Amino acid sequence: MLIDKRSIPQVSNIEMNMIHADEVDIVNQLYDTLKSGDIKESNRLFEEFLKSVEEHFFEEEQMMLEGRYWARAMHKSEHDTMREKLHNLYENWKKNKNPQEVIEFLEKEYAPWLNLHISRWDAETAMHIGDTA
Ligand SMILES: [Fe+2]
Ligand SMILES: [Fe+2]
Numbered sequence: 055m056l057i058d059k060r061s062i063p064q065v066s067n068i069e070m071n072m073i074h075a076d077e078v079d080i081v082n083q084l085y086d087t088l089k090s091g092d093i094k095e096s097n098r099l100f101e102e103f104l105k106s107v108e109e110h111f112f113e114e115e116q117m118m119l120e121g122r123y124w125a126r127a128m129h130k131s132e133h134d135t136m137r138e139k140l141h142n143l144y145e146n147w148k149k150n151k152n153p154q155e156v157i158e159f160l161e162k163e164y165a166p167w168l169n170l171h172i173s174r175w176d177a178e179t180a181m182h183i184g185d186t187a
Pocket of ligand 1 (some may be wrong): 070074110114137176
């Protein structure tokens with residue numbers, strides 16, 4: 055397990071909390087599978103994880119647009135930075151199929167980023183847009 059779901063900060067928007075919980079389930083499955091050394095299944099889960107991240111970010115960006123959130127460009131640029139890092143990681147994965155590289159990224163970058171991003175940006179955004187679920 056990469057992330058304990060109970061450690062994920064809760065925000066004041068139910069839909070966001072559900073999106074985060076789903077994503078943590080998928081990234082935990084990916085992490086365990088990478089550790090097991092099953093490359094084929096890791097590949098499938100990596101793609102599922104990328105899809106889940108894109109849906110996560112896109113959903114929040116739609117909410118910000120609909121809620122006319124004042125700092126949406128800043129919040130979105132944090133998503134864009136992570137999008138780019140994940141894109142590069144996936145390109146390397148396709149070439150090298152090196153589980154350790156992905157494991158390290160998830161541990162050192164993605165997991166702490168998610169926690170901090172939710173506390174800093176999603177929580178603040180949720181307070182402004184209210185509960186749209
Ligand atoms: Fe989020
Ligand atoms: Fe976000």
